[in-house]
Amino acid sequence: MNNELVSLGIEDLGLNLNPENIADLELFLQEMGRWNQVHNLTAIEGEQNSIRLHLIDSITVLPIMRQFLTDPGPSIADLGSGGGLPAIPIAILQPGWHLTLIEAIRKKTAFLQHVRGKLGLKNIQVLSERVEVVGKNQSGQFDAVISRAFTNLANFLELSLPLLKPEGLVFAMKAKRADEELQDVCMDDWRLVADVPLKIPNLAVERRLLVLSPVRKLPL
Numbered sequence: 001m002n003n004e005l006v007s008l009g010i011e012d013l014g015l016n017l018n019p020e021n022i023a024d025l026e027l028f029l030q031e032m033g034r035w036n037q038v039h040n041l042t043a044i045e046g047e048q049n050s051i052r053l054h055l056i057d058s059i060t061v062l063p064i065m066r067q068f069l070t071d072p073g074p075s076i077a078d079l080g081s082g083g084g085l086p087a088i089p090i091a092i093l094q095p096g097w098h099l100t101l102i103e104a105i106r107k108k109t110a111f112l113q114h115v116r117g118k119l120g121l122k123n124i125q126v127l128s129e130r131v132e133v134v135g136k137n138q139s140g141q142f143d144a145v146i147s148r149a150f151t152n153l154a155n156f157l158e159l160s161l162p163l164l165k166p167e168g169l170v171f172a173m174k175a176k177r178a179d180e181e182l183q184d185v186c187m188d189d190w191r192l193v194a195d196v197p198l199k200i201p202n203l204a205v206e207r208r209l210l211v212l213s214p215v216r217k218l219p220l
């Protein structure tokens, strides 16, 4: 087994990964590195290990998501997926969850489609669209929405609302600036369900996962 993700502490997340999971995650990273050289897909630069840490960062949220998403096959939208974080690693580790990756830039969605085929990920759908457009075409269809490094919290929530089912949840992956960003959110419209500090093995940055649910519902 390739042990680089293991040596970076991926097993410390308590996700009970099997060797096949690790191999699939590594294959995804390999493909990302290969495509990046040609298509300049992501701003993530530097050594392979730095890309690996971004992947580990993406799945630290999983134990919390599992606590909240208790139905067997939730539909989850990842807004501004870019090169596939966090949606692809989540889809690899949660084959029963349905992930919709929404990304405006076509060369990025071409990569995401390639990964779908290469890894045989039947539980992902890739939409080459702006989030605003999907909000109109597929309104109220998602049990949850997530994003990483997409936009500020208030804007993320505004873009998420049309996509969510009435009892849906937003998972916002944030750094310590979350307090400032929370001040810009109208708390008459949203309820903060959880605010969880996350420890990322080998990464000395503060991370938080905010879980919010809409109070303001869209008119039917």
Ligand SMILES: C[S@@+](CC[C@H](N)C(=O)[O-])C[C@H]1O[C@@H](n2cnc3c(N)ncnc32)[C@H](O)[C@@H]1O
Pocket: 042, 079, 080, 081, 082, 083, 084, 085, 086, 102, 103, 104, 105, 108, 129, 130, 131, 132, 147, 148, 149, 150
């Ligand atoms: C900084 S990247 C983050 C990518 C990925 N989530 C990650 O963590 O590596 C933000 C992505 O959001 C996409 N994006 C920005 N606004 C968008 C919109 N309104 N609709 C769809 N995609 C959008 C950009 O094309 C870009 O790929």
